[in-house]
Amino acid sequence: MLCNECQELISEYIDGAVELGEQVKVERHLADCEPCRAVRDDLLQIVHFSHQLPEHAPATALWPRIREGVAELQPRFWSRWWGGLRTLNFNLSVPQLVAGAAALVIVISIGIIVTQRDSPASVDSGVQQTNLVPLSNVDVQQLEKQISKLSQSVEERKTSWDPELRTAFERNLYYIDQSLAECRHQLKDNPADDVSQELMLNAYREKVRLLEGFEKF
Amino acid sequence: MVWRRKTTKYLMRPVISTLLFLAVLAISANSSARFERTYSPRGPAHLSISNVNGSIHVVGWDRRTILARADASPSITIEDQALGDDITIWTRRNLSLGHANFEVSVPPETSLAIKNVIGKIELQNITGHVSVNSFDSDVHLVGIDSPSVDVRVTSGDIFFDGLLHEGGSYNLQSMRGDLDVSLPSASPFNLNARALSENINLGSFLSNLTGSSRGPKGVSGTYLRGGPRLTLTAYAGRILLHKK
Numbered sequence: 001m002l003c004n005e006c007q008e009l010i011s012e013y014i015d016g017a018v019e020l021g022e023q024v025k026v027e028r029h030l031a032d033c034e035p036c037r038a039v040r041d042d043l044l045q046i047v048h049f050s051h052q053l054p055e056h057a058p059a060t061a062l063w064p065r066i067r068e069g070v071a072e073l074q075p076r077f078w079s080r081w082w083g084g085l086r087t088l089n090f091n092l093s094v095p096q097l098v099a100g101a102a103a104l105v106i107v108i109s110i111g112i113i114v115t116q117r118d119s120p121a122s123v124d125s126g127v128q129q130t131n132l133v134p135l136s137n138v139d140v141q142q143l144e145k146q147i148s149k150l151s152q153s154v155e156e157r158k159t160s161w162d163p164e165l166r167t168a169f170e171r172n173l174y175y176i177d178q179s180l181a182e183c184r185h186q187l188k189d190n191p192a193d194d195v196s197q198e199l200m201l202n203a204y205r206e207k208v209r210l211l212e213g214f215e216k217f
Numbered sequence: 218m219v220w221r222r223k224t225t226k227y228l229m230r231p232v233i234s235t236l237l238f239l240a241v242l243a244i245s246a247n248s249s250a251r252f253e254r255t256y257s258p259r260g261p262a263h264l265s266i267s268n269v270n271g272s273i274h275v276v277g278w279d280r281r282t283i284l285a286r287a288d289a290s291p292s293i294t295i296e297d298q299a300l301g302d303d304i305t306i307w308t309r310r311n312l313s314l315g316h317a318n319f320e321v322s323v324p325p326e327t328s329l330a331i332k333n334v335i336g337k338i339e340l341q342n343i344t345g346h347v348s349v350n351s352f353d354s355d356v357h358l359v360g361i362d363s364p365s366v367d368v369r370v371t372s373g374d375i376f377f378d379g380l381l382h383e384g385g386s387y388n389l390q391s392m393r394g395d396l397d398v399s400l401p402s403a404s405p406f407n408l409n410a411r412a413l414s415e416n417i418n419l420g421s422f423l424s425n426l427t428g429s430s431r432g433p434k435g436v437s438g439t440y441l442r443g444g445p446r447l448t449l450t451a452y453a454g455r456i457l458l459h460k461k
Contacts, residue, residue, distance in 0.1 A: 175452075182452075183413065206369075206371065
């Protein structure tokens with residue numbers, strides 16, 4: 001899966017609305033792609049904060065007023081814009097046209113360069129961003145090593161599994177990874193949050209338990 | 218004409234035999250294998266059941282024997298070993314996942330270690346130690362009066378209705394499911410509840426929780442005089458504590 005494909009699905013993935021096969025593809029991609037993980041964490045942050053926002057019901061009279069305002073504004077805006085355009089004098093000399101075209105080319109080139117630099121396609125070229133949550137804890141590092149080793153072993157065996165067993169494994173792995181992502185996100189907001197630290201360590205242990213449990217199959 | 222009739226008769230026999238053989242084969246392929254064992258431990262036994270796919274129901278009864286029964290797919294082999302009072306039952310499977318559903322009756326003081334991958338787990342009227350380790354299971358513990366309970370599931374609800382022992386340890390954890398705990402109102406305990414979902418409902422226990430730290434994701438404190446350690450951990454699920 002490419003970065004743009006992953007990021008197209010990431011919002012639905014967070015909502016738990018993607019199909020299992022796609023979940024697995026997204027998970028695999030996220031496991032190897034730091035920038036996409038950053039996008040996922042940003043979206044999780046937005047979801048998290050939006051849940052904390054108080055709900056305000058608009059006044060009943062508000063919508064008719066908005067509708068009326070939009071209806072009044074639209075013709076005026078377009079007529080003013082079109083009128084302004086028509087009054088412009090487009091009598092330009094050849095050097096002026098060449099300079100204008102050159103400026104346009106420069107602006108477009110800069111735009112393309114900036115977009116390409118920021119786009120996830122550069123991920124595959126090996127650019128690595130710094131980790132959002134510094135996992136300096138020795139326990140976590142050891143658990144991550146153990147997980148990486150176990151994951152490799154499980155991946156090799158998985159092809160020979162019964163489809164039902166494979167589905168159960170992938171579903172449960174997805175749940176754990178979702179919890180880990182949520183813990184990371186909460187720790188990003190508040191690195192001193194003891195409960196999130198504890199829950200994250202515990203989720204890592206749970207992932208080890210899952211992988212060890214399925215490694216024997 | 219006679220020759221023709223004879224030929225037809227001789228040809229029909231193997232055809233009918235083959236059809237009968239195939240029918241028997243099809244019936245046996247669909248049928249399930251049965252496992253039944255009775256163990257007679259001399260003291261409180263330790264029973265381990267390790268299953269992959271299927272339900273496990275263990276109930277405490279008033280006899281001194283352990284009766285284990287299971288229905289399993291033909292692809293599943295159930296094996297057992299009894300070394301003194303340690304009894305181990307486990308399933309082996311070929312490439313197909315199959316299933317094995319266990320119904321076990323035990324003396325109440327039997328210690329249980331249950332492992333499963335997929336399938337509901339129900340334990341009733343047990344007073345021995347309880348350990349449940351599963352991935353995709355709802356776990357129901359009813360009438361439990363054990364000195365220690367440790368339940369870990371990745372996805373599934375955990376329901377506990379029982380008593381806590383002085384100095385006992387009770388850990389319930391689910392990554393994707395609710396923890397629903399019913400305790401007598403006079404049961405003291407030290408609580409450590411953690412829910413990543415920030416959904417912890419301690420009901421009327423909350424008002425008598427002393428020395429507590431309360432946050433959206435975690436509540437800890439002492440109920441009445443304390444004693445048993447009750448640790449509840451949920452991620453994408455709720456923690457609910459009720460008074461019986």
